[in-house]
Amino acid sequence: MLKSVLTTVALRYSATRSQYYRYPFSIGLHFVGVTKSGDVEKERMKPERVPKFSKLSEFQKYFSTILGESRDVEKEFVYQKRRDQLLEACMGNENTYIGNNTEADVKTRLIVDRAHQFIYCAIEKIGSTFWKRIIQIVSGYRKTKNPFDIRGIEAHGHVKTLQKISFDRIHVLLENSTKFIFVREPYARLLSGYVDKLFSPNSLYWKYVGGYIVRHFRAKPTNHSVKCGHDVTFSEFIDYFVDSMSYNRHRNNHFTPSYEHCRPCQIRYDIIGKLETFRNDTLYILDKLGLKSLIRFTDFSKDSEIDALTDAVDNIYAMRHTVVKCMPFKEALLRIWKKMQIRGILSRDIPFPYSQRKSASAFLSLADFSQSLIDAHARSGPREKRLKNREDALIEAFQQIDPQQLQKLKTVLEPDCKIFGYNSEPPQIFKTYPNLKPFFFSL
Structure with a gap:
């Protein structure tokens, strides 16, 4: 076993x-x-x-x-x-910090490259799509050196995991491979999961996660909301998350804590990367693995932001026919715009350009909306200033959470905070802002 x-x-x-x-x-x-x-x-x-x-x-x-x-x-x-x-x-918590993810699930997260002797544990919302692109390149599947040449929707697949490896072989691979993991500030990761899967258009998650949340954590929901699950608030999401972790029911891997995915107290990881220092940690790991010559970046920060814009547009237009069954397409595009502002890719000072044109978004092509986002990005000013959006959005979101529920959330996230060196009670989240005006989550 x-x-x-x-x-x-x-x-x-x-x-x-x-x-x-x-x-x-x-x-x-x-x-x-x-x-x-x-x-x-x-x-x-x-x-x-x-x-x-x-x-x-x-x-x-x-x-x-x-x-x-x-x-x-x-x-x-x-x-x-x-x-x-x-x-x-x-130390002393090896049998405590395990979580409820199954052994089979842990095996599917451990991506192995035998030729280069490394094992990477992939965790959602912590750069896993980007690293899967890198692995496709170093394995020889992709004939490029720049990971950003691979669209996000094409990054999943063509990687080998430990899913079908025998247990005795897993033991040998763990002992003889360089093992690395990327982690992230737990509260920020949770908000990112909500924004990506529930706040912004995602018909699949709306149906299976959003619908469940509306049915179980909203008083007197409408039939439309129950059917679509498209309008889950962050407060409802936190109620769901705490309940799912407390009672081990209807969990989703995009939200569950990092330690459950990769068992860091049971597997000896050689390198711990962090999303907050993602570029530097990625280059460090590539260097240690002897793979730096196989990967090329031009402007990492700019390329990653353009990639995020492209990925968001690809996804919303791919789901367009199911999304419009739950909300007007103009509102769906507005949510994409807000998502990019929350992530600090677009300036909060650049408004959604289609709010006064009621019919325009109904016929707006993928190319036109994509160009609108790229133009707005070019006018959004210095990246350092835009990144403040992330903290402002974090504060705005968690101000919706009842203090008692916030303490329950802290208990759930505490293992990740302790293991990876994050504050389990971030002052900007636990502080009260009585005069805060909603912006990022106001539609």
Whole structure:
């Protein structure tokens, strides 16, 4: 069983604390493993000689003779601190921080590339589509070097997971592959899931998740709302999420916590990337895997934003015939516009251009709406200023949540916060803003 394999790895994880997680990934030493007889392998550096570092200066001094002056010691320290944070949180909680995702589900998330000897655990809403594009390229399936040449709707598929791998083989792969994971601030990830799957047009999620939420968490819903599930509020979504996690029912992987997807307290991840530093972490991982020459970026930030706009347009027009059964297409396009403002891709100062043209959106082509978004993006000003939209939208959304429910939510998200080093009670979310005027979620 996978559980026994993961439990075995977890025991090694705890037993080899100093041996494994005190070494920066790039030092080049082979990490502690366990032989078939169960004995801990001897290291070239004795574990008791590798202390825990709380300051960069201590880290630099200790490893200067190993890393050399040319190495980016400060960068290595960042990844060591992340591993230390995970280890501290997981110590003694290996059997607690598992969650309710099935073993089969965990296996489907572990994407393996045997040729390049890495395993990537994919989590929704944390750059997984982008990394699947990279994997398609390095595997040879795509004949390009730029991941943004691959449309988002074409990124899913043509990757190999551990789903059909035997358990004894999984054990060998875990031991002999570089394993990495990307995580994200839990409250922001939850809002992103809501915006992407319920607030913006998504007829599939409206039907199966939105409809369920309306039926169970809204008093006196209309028949139209029950049938479509298209108008779920963020407050209703949080009620649903807390209930689904508390009672393990009607859960959805786009919302469930990261630790449940990838079992970080049972599987030893070599590198922990974060969405907040996605570009730098991606380049670091590619470098460590020896794949940097296979991937090329031009302007990462600009390309990623144009890609998000293109993906949003592709999706809404692909679902157009089902979406219009639940709301006017003009409102659906408005929600896409708002979504791009929430993400900080469009300035909040640029209004939706079709609000005064009642019939225009009914005949608006994909190319025309796409061009409107790209033109607005070009006029949206500096990225640093636009990114403030994300925090403003986060504040606006969570101001809708009752304080008592917010405390229940904190309990659900606390494992992710502890494991990956995020604040379980972000002040901007738990603070009250009595004079806040709705904007992002006002239609």
